[in-house]
Amino acid sequence: MQKYFQPEIECASLEDMKKLQSEKLVAQVKRVYDNVEYYRNLMDEKGVKPEDIKSVDDLHKLPFLSKADLRDAYPYGLLGTDLRNCVRIHSTSGTTGKRVVAYYTKNDIDLWEDCCARAIVAAGGTEEDICQVAYGYGLFTGGFGLNGGSQKVGCLTLPMSSGNTERQIEFMRDLHSTIICCTPSYAAYIGETLKEMGLTPDDIDLKAGIFGAEPWTEEMRHDIEKSLGIKAYDIYGLTESTGPGVAFECSAQTGMHINEDHFVPEIINPDTGEVLPVGEKGELVFTNIDKEGFPLLRYRTRDICVLSREKCSCGRTLIKMAKPMGRSDDMLIIRGVNVFPSQIETVLLNEGYSPNYMIEVDRKNNVDTLDVFVELNPEQFTDTVKGVSAKEKELALAITQMLGIRPSVHLVAPKTIARSEGKAVRVVDKRKLHD
Numbered sequence: 121m122q123k124y125f126q127p128e129i130e131c132a133s134l135e136d137m138k139k140l141q142s143e144k145l146v147a148q149v150k151r152v153y154d155n156v157e158y159y160r161n162l163m164d165e166k167g168v169k170p171e172d173i174k175s176v177d178d179l180h181k182l183p184f185l186s187k188a189d190l191r192d193a194y195p196y197g198l199l200g201t202d203l204r205n206c207v208r209i210h211s212t213s214g215t216t217g218k219r220v221v222a223y224y225t226k227n228d229i230d231l232w233e234d235c236c237a238r239a240i241v242a243a244g245g246t247e248e249d250i251c252q253v254a255y256g257y258g259l260f261t262g263g264f265g266l267n268g269g270s271q272k273v274g275c276l277t278l279p280m281s282s283g284n285t286e287r288q289i290e291f292m293r294d295l296h297s298t299i300i301c302c303t304p305s306y307a308a309y310i311g312e313t314l315k316e317m318g319l320t321p322d323d324i325d326l327k328a329g330i331f332g333a334e335p336w337t338e339e340m341r342h343d344i345e346k347s348l349g350i351k352a353y354d355i356y357g358l359t360e361s362t363g364p365g366v367a368f369e370c371s372a373q374t375g376m377h378i379n380e381d382h383f384v385p386e387i388i389n390p391d392t393g394e395v396l397p398v399g400e401k402g403e404l405v406f407t408n409i410d411k412e413g414f415p416l417l418r419y420r421t422r423d424i425c426v427l428s429r430e431k432c433s434c435g436r437t438l439i440k441m442a443k444p445m446g447r448s449d450d451m452l453i454i455r456g457v458n459v460f461p462s463q464i465e466t467v468l469l470n471e472g473y474s475p476n477y478m479i480e481v482d483r484k485n486n487v488d489t490l491d492v493f494v495e496l497n498p499e500q501f502t503d504t505v506k507g508v509s510a511k512e513k514e515l516a517l518a519i520t521q522m523l524g525i526r527p528s529v530h531l532v533a534p535k536t537i538a539r540s541e542g543k544a545v546r547v548v549d550k551r552k553l554h555d
């Protein structure tokens with residue numbers, strides 16, 4: 121039996137899980153109240169004392185933490201323990217404002233790596249595997265997180281980091297990598313490069329990929345599975361709550377099991393903060409019940425998704441989260457309509473186009489404009505100008521049917537849209553320049 125398939129936790133009854141969570145939560149709230157002045161003030165403002173939290177059913181009494189709080193408290197305001205007890209930091213890229221720095225004690229790293237190990241085992245990983253980690257290493261959590269998980273499982277671990285795609289493929293072939301971990305957009309790029317090198321999935325030994333850190337669609341999953349000859353598993357996480365491994369996909373590939381023994385999820389209405397029942401769509405909120413360095417309680421992720429307690433064919437009882445549609449702040453409001461880039465991706469891949477696209481939003485004469493630039497595949501590129509313009513109209517219609525608003529579609533030559541080795545940047549919102 122694999123050490124990192126832990127049925128006593130992963131297949132626990134709801135009652136046992138709640139008991140475990142409650143014990144950890146009660147202790148965590150007390151610790152945070154005693155050690156973290158910033159959060160103590162928030163609790164005092166709300167009139168909540170640690171004694172009021174007796175079980176996970178009382179979670180709703182606690183105040184939320186938002187990204188704004190994290191920025192406010194930067195750099196040390198939410199530190200949960202003496203800095204001397206911390207052994208590592210990681211940080212978000214800070215593209216949407218001041219970066220967030222998270223602190224890890226030795227124990228935090230140990231538990232985080234356990235979570236990543238569970239994810240690798242759920243994707244079929246064993247000590248027989250050769251695991252190529254092509255997430256970035258550094259302040260980003262992807263590389264170090266999966267690296268630690270892979271070593272715990274006992275896989276031979278290749279700390280490649282991202283980039284240098286041909287070298288990735290050479291290593292993959294020479295060392296017979298069986299598992300690859302990277303962002304889905306980078307996996308698509310590796311698949312494209314493999315083809316360009318005149319190779320097919322039969323020329324490599326990969327069997328599984330563990331992809332996350334950005335939203336990706338089912339259509340993208342099929343594309344990657346085909347181009348690399350693998351099963352593609354989703355993995356979710358965020359720096360604020362440790363990193364990858366907060367949730368992971370199993371053989372059922374129908375959503376990700378949340379490591380509930382460490383992270384207690386809630387779904388809330390993003391406008392009112394009201395807690396929604398399991399099964400309703402809303403903003404995901406996490407409470408870290410055993411983190412020491414950066415113990416966030418009721419952290420609002422801004423990720424929009426749905427939870428499910430439906431029985432899973434893999435036997436795990438850990439609650440599942442659906443693929444997040446994207447962050448509430450990734451959502452574009454165009455002519456009053458809510459648009460997620462992932463909806464456009466679904467249409468493109470369904471219509472046989474490449475996953476290489478850019479979305480440009482602007483405002484002209486007070487009207488929002490939506491331009492979608494999509495690369496033609498090399499075989500589509502030989503088309504006549506007339507043929508291309510007919511295709512653009514067809515694709516614009518398909519997107520209109522999905523979104524309810526009409527875009528201008530521009531089919532562009534192969535290789536003209538920048539490839540991503542990490543998280544793909546798919547949207548340029550020029551309206552911000554006018555505001």
Ligand code: DLL
Pocket residue numbers: 212213255261262331332333334335336354355356357358359360363364365421423443444446447
């Ligand atoms: O992206 C951690 C990670 C690394 C997850 C490697 C998975 C694999 P951040 O850079 O802090 O951390 O970004 C976190 O990325 O709030 C989501 O919006 C998004 N995200 C992460 N995983 C997924 C996923 C890492 N599987 C933010 N599907 C999160 C959709 C995801 N979005």
